[in-house]
Amino acid sequence: MIDTNNKTQVVVIGGGPAGATVGTLLAQQGVQVELFEREKFPRFHIGESLIPETYWVLKRLNMIDKLKHSPFIKKYSVQFVSDTGKQSAPFYFHDNKDHDCSQTWQVRRSEFDEMMLRNAEEHGVKTHEGVRVLDVLFEGDKAVGVQIMDEDGNKREVRADVVVDASGQTSMLLNKLKLRVPDPSLNKGSIWTYYKGGKRDAGRDEGATTVLQVENKKGWFWYIPLHDDTVSIGVVGDFDYLFKGRGSHEEVFFEELEKCPGAKMRVENAEQITKVFATKDFTYKAKQAAGNGWVLIGDALGFLDPLYSSGVLLALKSGELAADAIVEGLKKGDTSREQLAGWEADYLVGMERMRKLVCAYYDGFNFGKFVRRFPDHRGDITDLLIGDLFKDSLDKVFESIDTMKVESEAMAE
Structure with a gap:
């Protein structure tokens, strides 16, 4: 029997770093959030290395002191x-x-992800582990909730103003709406x-x-x-x-x-x-980050190569930006695609900068040679490596990378 008498403001699918981030930041602003995670935490996950720019979102989440008191190894370089x-x-x-x-830190993800999820609960997120989301419910082109099933096989619907898909590479909306776009350059x-x-x-x-x-x-x-x-x-x-x-x-x-x-x-x-x-399934991105009543974040929105350990940063950053857009939208009574995707363009530009640095490495880019050739760019390269991706000044680095590539090809002829 399906119980349809459930309503919340935001449903989050997935309890990993992206889902915990968006849930926590929404709850901090008084938004009602229900989060559904199909597994019981702690659970194994790859992707242990944090990069420095995660700090700013972790600070908003009130996670910094918890990490400082954790057993995780400190990472400086x-x-x-x-x-x-x-x-x-x-x-x-x-x-x-x-x-x-x-x-920053090198983390065991089973422990880090559980810390993040418990932190979300402390901030008021109602979490449900061992619960599968069977479908995202739509009325026309607008997401209006989810159908879930608990461990005993009981099904119910949960209605919501916004559905956030943070369920990773197996994303329900990514597949349901056929939004996945593979990256043939990074197969x-x-x-x-x-x-x-x-x-x-x-x-x-x-x-x-x-x-x-x-x-x-x-x-x-x-x-x-x-x-x-x-x-x-x-x-x-x-x-x-x-x-x-x-x-x-x-x-x-x-x-x-x-x-x-x-x-x-x-x-x-x-x-x-x-x-x-x-x-076996790496780089891709979604055709769009949001629609009417729904948002994709973290690996559900896209995944880059693991080369520079950007995965958790992009999960946290997309969760933060989505949360701010949702809070604003709920206050205005506007959960349209235009409102919920207001952050998409700038985010994708930053993600593309990291992608370019990944592609450069696979094309033979050598960090030591580059810094010796362009010493003024050492700080810019470090900015990219720490994940400080969202500033236009970094685009000059790629002009110099292209220059060095042309020089190298000319010498090889």
């Missing part, structure tokens, strides 16, 4: 290792911006696992993210130190290269590890503590 094993100088975030935001996949006892540097370099290119330049490894002496390590490459005509995921992972001495050295005396995982 990112470093790149070329296919020949040459290491770039670390990009220390404090050197570019002397502020608390320049220290990548990844294979990863976890080790205990992996090598890590000392002092402020202990929590650095390291990006290591494999010898044939057909992929790269991330190496992320976590607390409890655990490290996350994974390889990213073209989909066809990693997954077609090769062995099991585990066999491919170790074949690629052999081609990356820097990564292999870091785990040669460590113990693998989990199975090997794989993801």
